[in-house]
Amino acid sequence: MVHISDGILSLPVLAAGWAIAIALIAVALWWSKKKGNIDEEIPKLSVMTAAFFVASLIHIPVGPTSAHFILNGLVGVTLGILALPAIFIGVVLQAVLFQHGGITTIGINTVNMGIPALIAFCIFKWGNKRGMMLTRKDLSAGIFGALAGGVAVFLAVVFTAFSLILSGKEAFSAVAILLTVAHIPIIVIEAIVTGSIVVFLLRVKPELIGGLGGDEK
Amino acid sequence: MVEYPEIDRYSSLDSPMHRFDPRAKLIAFTILIFSIVLLPNLKLALIGLLASILFLIASKLPLRFALQHIKWVFLFVVPFIIIMPFTVNGTEIFSFYGLTMTYEGLEYGILVAVRAISAVILVLPMIATTRFDITIKALAKLKMPNMLVQMFMFTYRYIFVFVVEFQRTWRAMAARGFKLKTNVYALKTIGKALGTLFVRSYERGERVYQALRSRGYTGSPKTLVVFKMHVLDYILAGTIIGFAVSLHIIPLYLHS
Numbered sequence: 458m459v460h461i462s463d464g465i466l467s468l469p470v471l472a473a474g475w476a477i478a479i480a481l482i483a484v485a486l487w488w489s490k491k492k493g494n495i496d497e498e499i500p501k502l503s504v505m506t507a508a509f510f511v512a513s514l515i516h517i518p519v520g521p522t523s524a525h526f527i528l529n530g531l532v533g534v535t536l537g538i539l540a541l542p543a544i545f546i547g548v549v550l551q552a553v554l555f556q557h558g559g560i561t562t563i564g565i566n567t568v569n570m571g572i573p574a575l576i577a578f579c580i581f582k583w584g585n586k587r588g589m590m591l592t593r594k595d596l597s598a599g600i601f602g603a604l605a606g607g608v609a610v611f612l613a614v615v616f617t618a619f620s621l622i623l624s625g626k627e628a629f630s631a632v633a634i635l636l637t638v639a640h641i642p643i644i645v646i647e648a649i650v651t652g653s654i655v656v657f658l659l660r661v662k663p664e665l666i667g668g669l670g671g672d673e674k
Numbered sequence: 675m676v677e678y679p680e681i682d683r684y685s686s687l688d689s690p691m692h693r694f695d696p697r698a699k700l701i702a703f704t705i706l707i708f709s710i711v712l713l714p715n716l717k718l719a720l721i722g723l724l725a726s727i728l729f730l731i732a733s734k735l736p737l738r739f740a741l742q743h744i745k746w747v748f749l750f751v752v753p754f755i756i757i758m759p760f761t762v763n764g765t766e767i768f769s770f771y772g773l774t775m776t777y778e779g780l781e782y783g784i785l786v787a788v789r790a791i792s793a794v795i796l797v798l799p800m801i802a803t804t805r806f807d808i809t810i811k812a813l814a815k816l817k818m819p820n821m822l823v824q825m826f827m828f829t830y831r832y833i834f835v836f837v838v839e840f841q842r843t844w845r846a847m848a849a850r851g852f853k854l855k856t857n858v859y860a861l862k863t864i865g866k867a868l869g870t871l872f873v874r875s876y877e878r879g880e881r882v883y884q885a886l887r888s889r890g891y892t893g894s895p896k897t898l899v900v901f902k903m904h905v906l907d908y909i910l911a912g913t914i915i916g917f918a919v920s921l922h923i924i925p926l927y928l929h930s
Contacts, residue, residue, distance in 0.1 A: 461750070462747050462750040462751065462790045462793070462794070463707065463711045463789065463790050463793030463794065464710075464711045464751075464786055464787075464788075464789030464790035464791075464792070464793055465750075465754065465786050465789075465790060468712055471711075482822075486819075486821055495821065496891075496892070497883060499821060499824050499825060499828070500824075500828055500879055500882045500883040500886060501876065501879035501880060501882075501883060502825065502879075503824070503825045503827075503828030503829045503832065503879075504828060504829075504832050504875050504876070504878055504879030504882060505872070505875060505876060505879060506825065506829045507828070507829045507830075507831075507832035507833045507835070507836055507875065508832070508836050508871055508872050508875035509872075510829065510833055510836075511676060511833055511836040511837055511840055511871070512840075512868050512871065512872075514676045514677065514837075515676060515840075515864070517854070517856065517861075517864075518854065518855070518856055519856060535872070542821070542822065542825060543825075545822075546822070546825050546826060546829050547829075549826070550679070550826075550829065550830065550833070552797070553681065553797060553801045553806075553809075554679035554681045554806075555679065555681075555743070555746065556743045556744065556746050556747060556794050556797060557746055559711075559790070559793055559794075560704065560707050560708075560793060560797060561707060561708055561711045561793070630761075631757045631760075631761045632753050632754060632757050632758075635753060635757070636753075642856075646856070646861060649858055649861045649862065649865070650861050650862075650864060650865045650868070651865075652865070653861070653862040653865030653866060653869070654865045654866075654868055654869045654872070657865060657866050657869030657870075658869050658872065658873065661869065661870075661873050662872075662873045662876060665872065665873070665876055
């Protein structure tokens with residue numbers, strides 16, 4: 458439910474969402490173009506995006522209802538700055554293939570999930586560098602992977618709540634609070650799953666961690 | 675467990691919406707969606723909803739299919755219909771235990787719902803009436819940056835591959851007695867299954883790139899689809915865009 462539907466947000470919020478999203482994607486693509494051969498990255502990046510998309514289709518029972526994975530933290534940890542175009546593609550496909558989220562809200566939804574993904578990437582990189590000195594590699598990756606996964610979803614929910622409140626109607630704040638409370642179990646679930654995926658990837662395919670276009674190749 | 679994206683399942687039907695040029699269709703309906711989403715009052719929004727339903731009928735998509743795709747928006751809209759009447763200040767309808775239901779709030783909740791539902795309905799005549807790969811090619815013709823177009827093509831194609839792959843993994847897990855519950859053990863196991871999916875897809879991504887390179891892939895896709903605008907396409911697109919604009923302009927004249 459972190460993807461907001463059409464018809465709810467005000468024009469300034471929608472416009473700001475599109476502007477920020479386009480600017481961030483342009484920077485991300487420009488930056489990775491500068492760093493290396495983007496033609497080589499695109500097929501790999503797309504294949505990973507597809508894998509994340511499929512993972513986000515999995516429904517997990519939460520109490521009486523079910524929730525699906527968001528995994529924006531993991532996208533950040535694995536793809537680095539290229540998480541932004543990946544999340545954009547994911548948001549568009551969710552909107553047109555499954556009608557989750559809206560057309561006019563593609564911009565703001567990309568921002569709401571993309572910026573937390575980048576923050577998750579920073580938390581993971583920063584924390585892991587320090588954590589590895591103190592304890593086992595696995596343990597530190599697990600802890601900071603879980604932290605990154607949890608924080609990414611938490612921030613996505615906070616950003617979404619803010620987009621609702623910024624849309625002008627004071628009355629939206631009740632919905633925003635409801636949204637945040639409803640996501641607490643999902644934050645915990647995402648943290649556990651992201652942590653375990655990060656540990657798994659570190660053992661099996663460590664080059665996947667730290668951004669496809671990153672420097673740790 | 676995981677479902678296929680089947681948005682273009684009925685794209686081979688024949689209707690005015692199916693015959694509509696994909697490029698013009700994308701532009702016209704996107705403008706109409708933006709127009710309806712930004713409508714300030716309920717009467718206009720209801721006209722928008724009516725128009726959306728007419729476009730859906732014109733597309734001849736089966737009702738069951740349409741409802742399956744429309745139903746998700748209710749999840750997001752229902753909290754608004756329930757909460758808004760009690761949180762917007764205005765004329766009181768009734769109150770109990772300190773909760774006051776207002777006319778303005780009710781109207782605003784319904785307005786949000788009507789706009790959201792209209793937008794979702796319009797996505798169907800826009801997207802479900804063209805094969806999705808052709809829609810992506812139409813986006814390319816509309817000057818979407820090449821990198822994004824390619825990402826759309828590859829991602830869309832590999833979603834199907836990975837749905838099958840994950841279903842296989844899932845079946846194997848189920849065969850060994852795994853049951854999906856919300857506890858740490860089950861979540862960690864899912865994490866490992868997903869990790870396997872990511873590792874496999876990454877390796878597949880490398881192979882895909884090598885295979886593409888060896889066949890002369892340079893990063894610019896060639897397409898065999900030829901788009902051609904006919905007179906009817908211009909008329910239909912003009913009508914939709916005109917309607918979208920007039921929804922916002924006509925009320926200005928009615929008030930002055």
